[in-house]
Amino acid sequence: MKLPAVALASAIAFTPLVAAAQASAQSSNVPKLGTCITCHGRDGIGTSPVFPNLAGQKSLYMVQQLELFRSGARKSEMMNVVAKSLTDAEIEALAAYYEGLDPGK
Known part of the structure; x- marks a missing residue:
């Protein structure tokens, strides 16, 4: 499934923020968090609004979905x-x- 134009535009707009996010996440022990x-x-x-909330999402579900994304099946x-x-x-x-994050924030 292709990203809608608005999602793609949002992603492009956030691209310069990746470096800042990665620098911010370096204090965490979670690898690749800055990208996420x-x-x-x-x-x-x-x-x-085009990016889903992940706080409180069950880890088993997230592992399965990330593996599907990684393989290209999703x-x-x-x-x-x-x-x-x-x-x-x-x-x-x-x-x-x-x-481990509170979804109620």
Whole structure:
């Protein structure tokens, strides 16, 4: 499934923020968090209406979905690229991080 034009425009607009987000996330022990917080936020709340909230999401579900994105079985232009670079350990760490966040924020 291709991203709607507004989602793609949002992603492009956030691209310069990736470096800042990664620098912000370096204080965390979660690898690759900086890439995720650009769209999904440090608190797990999407930074735009087109990016889903991840706070409180069950880690098993997130692991399964990230593995599907990584393999290409689940289609998303953005997430296929992001997930392709993730190791199993990084996927587990990211899933545990977001599961541990309060979705009520």
